[in-house]
Amino acid sequence: MTRLLEQAVEAVRVLPDDVQDDLARMLLQLAGVEQPPYELTPEEAADIDASLAEADRGEFATDEEVRAMWAKHGL
Known part of the structure; x- marks a missing residue:
């Protein structure tokens, strides 16, 4: 893992759970991992x-x- 990605993960760790989940979904989608549509x-x-x-x-x-x-x- 690059240092920049490690920094990003550390910054996101302190955010509320729902925000962490939203950011994780976006990152997975950008990485090409299909995500279910947002309801x-x-x-x-x-x-x-x-x-x-x-x-x-x-x-x-x-x-x-x-x-x-x-x-x-x-x-």
Whole structure:
């Protein structure tokens, strides 16, 4: 295992279990290991439907709102 991959694994170890599982699935998929499709919760499906409806209506975040969101997360 490369040093970089070891660093990544150590960084992921401290994350919550559900986040670790999500990252493991992504890594396995990138490595060519087939993964079952992700099953959305009813809440996630409703959020996606609401987002698509907003996009259909042309309701998008302003540049200012996007900058504020990035700033909130220190990016």
